[in-house]
Amino acid sequence: MTLHDFDSIRPFEPNELPEVFDRMLQNEQFLQVLAYLYPGVPKEAIGMKMHQCKTNLDFQKTFCYDFLKKLLAKASLGIDNDFKNIDLGKRHTFVSNHRDIVLDSALLHASLFDAGSDTTTEIAIGDNLLKLPWVKDLVRINKSFIVERSLPMRQMLMASKRLSEYMHFVINEKNDNIWIAQREGRAKNSDDRTQEAILKMMTMGGEGSVAERLLQLHIVPLAISYEYDPCDFLKAREMQLRRDVEGWKKGPMDDVVSMQTGIMGYKGHIYYHCAPCIDEWLNTLPEDMPKGDFYKTVATHIDHEIWRGYRLYPGNYVALDLLHGTSHYTDKYTDADRATFEKYIDGQLAKIQDLPNPDMAFLRERILEMYANPAINQLSVAK
Incomplete structure (x- = not known):
């Protein structure tokens, strides 16, 4: 498989960035966001700085890292991380609990930079969050690949297979890391459990048995602990609406409000903890284990590793x-x-x-x- 097999879902490549930067700098909504983030700075100066970024990693270092550091100073009591269980020189698929739509992966990137890693991760992001063209451009600059949802069943299977093949391509051909949430959407009640469907999707790509296919992704369970979740009241509100209003569905602005609230709201202390890569553990499982039992056992193992990794606060x-x-x-x-x-x-x-x-x-x-x-x-x- 080549990179072009994944053109519809992959992040932008370095040679595509100048054209995307120009397109974004002509978008009124994006310019409003820039005016909010960089008051008084002419768009030409920001455009010049964007064009100096020759790779996606340059863009993350130039724009995202500084933004996150300033944000943490305002909206948190700081972040601690523990990567001692893994070798940052190797490539991994970080499977984490999901608290914040934007920050879960973004803060992992800042932590990886601080820990001396030479790269960040490619981020799995649902297309339900990419309704605005400039947002879709921005996340694909920021090393995100797209998880296509709400497709008819036959197309969904093809999309899942392409997604899985792309994840294997990232680890084994592009030599980069991946971040993916353990479930689709955030666990509204923080009862974090890995969806077996995510693991099944991962084994649609790669070679060999299902265990061998998971081994090729080098999964690391990642526990994310926020002392305070700024979106807790929005999640509770959503739960009452689901209880009281038959067929209630989120409106087009609900995810935008959650993203904004999650980013800007107060989080207290934050902690990221990596469990050991599950490869060694996977090799202890019986080879003749029925598939259903296999996925259930792996999901439970990831859950327990994440739960052990939490930092609990008063x-x-x-x-x-x-x-x-x-x-x-x-x-x-x-x-x-x-x-x-x-x-x-x-x-x-x-x-x-x-x-x-x-x-x-x-x-x-x-x-x-x-x-x-x-x-x-x-x-x-x-x-």
Whole structure:
């Protein structure tokens, strides 16, 4: 297979960047975003800086890295990461829990730069987030490849096979890393579980048995922990709408609002933890394992590695006690921690303005679940 077999889904290549930069610099919406991010800076100066980026990695270093560092200074208490279980000189497919539409992969990139990696990752992104042409251009400059969704069944199978073949191509031919979420869409209640369908898609490409095909992708379970999720109130609101309004579906602006809120909102502490690559573990599985059992076993292994890798904060334990009406975990937080967290929850609930009949008890319970579930899951696999 050659790169051109994947033209419809792959990131832009370096020789394509100048034309894409010019196209974006003529887009009014993109120019408005630039004016917001770089007030008072003429578009010509930004255009010149864009054209100095000869590769996608140059663009990430020049624009994305600085933006993320400034963002973290404003909207977080900083980020820690732990890559000691993997060799950054080798190529991996990072499979992570999914908290934030934009930042999960972006902050991984910043962390990889800081850890001395010579590359970042190619990012799997759903086409449902790419309705605006300039956004589609921007993510493909930023090393994203497109996951095609909402296709008829026959086309969906072909698209999944092409996606899988592209992932194998990235690792084995382009010699780059991949980031992909463990499930389609964010886990609204933070009960992070790997969809077997994602693993099945990965084994549609490559060579040999299903185990050999997964081995060729060098999967690393990645745990992402945000102390606070700025979108928690939006997720709770969505849960009530799904409960109360038959056939409710997200509107065209809902993902945009989530992206904006997730990026700009306060996150507290952030932590990224890589478990060991699963290759060695995969080699211990029986060769004659039925396929159904195989996918289930691999999904569970990835889940447990992610759960073990969480960093839990006082709020996670407060939420667990509040949710169950217990005081089992009072050794994990102080009275001040509890007061701070309860005040935070009340503040988030107050942001839910536009529900016709806000069910505050339901909404509060949903938000508490989001913070309790990582603790419940980690405690379930604690040795």
